[in-house]
Amino acid sequence: MGVSPKNCVLLKKAITNMDDFYNLLSKYILKESSEKDLELLNGYLEESDEHKEIFKQMVKISRLQESYSLSINTTKGWNKIKSKVKSQKKRRIIIPYLAIAASLCTLFFIAKFYYQKNNITWTTIYNYDSKAKNIALNDGTIIWLNKNSHIKFPKKFEATKRELILSGEAFFDVQANNTKPFYIKTKNTITKVLGTSFNIRAYPKQKKETINVLTGKVKFYDHERNQIILEKGMSAEYSVNTTKIISRKTTNSNVLAWKTKEFIFKNKSLEDVLHDLQKVYNFEYIIKNQALEQKLVTTKFKELSIDEIVDLLAQSLDFSYQKNENLIIIK
Numbered sequence: 001m002g003v004s005p006k007n008c009v010l011l012k013k014a015i016t017n018m019d020d021f022y023n024l025l026s027k028y029i030l031k032e033s034s035e036k037d038l039e040l041l042n043g044y045l046e047e048s049d050e051h052k053e054i055f056k057q058m059v060k061i062s063r064l065q066e067s068y069s070l071s072i073n074t075t076k077g078w079n080k081i082k083s084k085v086k087s088q089k090k091r092r093i094i095i096p097y098l099a100i101a102a103s104l105c106t107l108f109f110i111a112k113f114y115y116q117k118n119n120i121t122w123t124t125i126y127n128y129d130s131k132a133k134n135i136a137l138n139d140g141t142i143i144w145l146n147k148n149s150h151i152k153f154p155k156k157f158e159a160t161k162r163e164l165i166l167s168g169e170a171f172f173d174v175q176a177n178n179t180k181p182f183y184i185k186t187k188n189t190i191t192k193v194l195g196t197s198f199n200i201r202a203y204p205k206q207k208k209e210t211i212n213v214l215t216g217k218v219k220f221y222d223h224e225r226n227q228i229i230l231e232k233g234m235s236a237e238y239s240v241n242t243t244k245i246i247s248r249k250t251t252n253s254n255v256l257a258w259k260t261k262e263f264i265f266k267n268k269s270l271e272d273v274l275h276d277l278q279k280v281y282n283f284e285y286i287i288k289n290q291a292l293e294q295k296l297v298t299t300k301f302k303e304l305s306i307d308e309i310v311d312l313l314a315q316s317l318d319f320s321y322q323k324n325e326n327l328i329i330i331k
Contacts, residue, residue, distance in 0.1 A: 024040055028041060123155055126149075128148065129147055141174045142172075143171070144259045147168075151164055151166050152164065161181055161182075162181070164185070169258065170200060171197070177194065184200060188202070189202065189221065189238050190223070196214075197214045198212060199212045199255050207239065207241055210237045212252075212255045217232075220238075220245065222243065226243075236248075257280050258279065261303045261304075262303070263309075270287070270292055273297045277306065283306060283327070285329070310328060
């Protein structure tokens with residue numbers, strides 16, 4: 001006779017310190033274990049033969065699930081477990097009842113976890129407009145999505161975490177929840193927060209990803225688990241070429257200009273000014289007069305078009321320019 005879900009719960013409660021063990025097993029099956037998780041799991045396996053037997057049974061069943069996209073047939077799974085247990089008895093291999101029951105419990109919850117993971121409904125929101133798109137999530141988190149960007153998130157967050165996938169650039173004002181961390185995953189990095197505000201720029205074709213923290217504290221790491229803790233007023237950059245993360249104090253006051261359409265320049269060179277403008281207005285430029293590159297600019301622009309801004313710069317610095325579609329040539 002199989003073990004019912006209700007009896008499984010009772011058995012789990014009867015096993016001391018087993019909750020963490022099951023969580024580690026789940027991560028292992030889903031290939032989400034960190035190095036620390038693997039070390040902890042190995043410690044549990046060394047504790048007792050029961051733990052090792054649970055692990056062996058779980059791995060055998062998990063091999064039936066070649067990918068998350070496969071549907072879970074729990075009845076078939078239980079039958080296979082029962083037949084394996086019977087065959088072991090015939091070979092006179094003695095397995096403690098508690099280990100068998102725990103194995104069945106583990107496999108039941110793993111199957112349930114697979115099923116829930118497979119059946120999460122995801123929502124994808126795109127922004128192809130030049131204006132920032134405002135998005136409110138059901139947990140109270142507010143997001144501003146930049147142009148040519150998209151986010152993907154479940155319609156209902158999991159019980160223990162909030163997870164979102166970003167491609168492009170977005171500003172996050174994450175609703176605080178100390179028991180349910182928020183994860184933003186990009187092509188190369190992961191950002192973990194409990195509740196804070198920050199900007200992430202991670203366009204897939206670019207060779208670097210950046211994060212700027214406005215309030216609170218975040219953990220920023222790559223898929224190799226190289227990580228750094230950032231606080232208010234700090235930024236970090238991940239380089240695709242070097243696979244390194246470098247942090248620094250935030251000095252650029254125009255990080256959110258794409259969202260606010262407000263630029264503040266104080267003793268900035270024309271080259272730096274054009275570079276900041278380029279990120280927002282998506283244009284190319286050439287400065288033919290080398291003497292102009294280091295001309296200093298101190299000014300403020302708000303909600304102006306790129307044509308209006310370049311006109312004002314030309315008048316202030318006394319240069320002429322030509323615009324050919326998306327290219328601005330400064331003479």
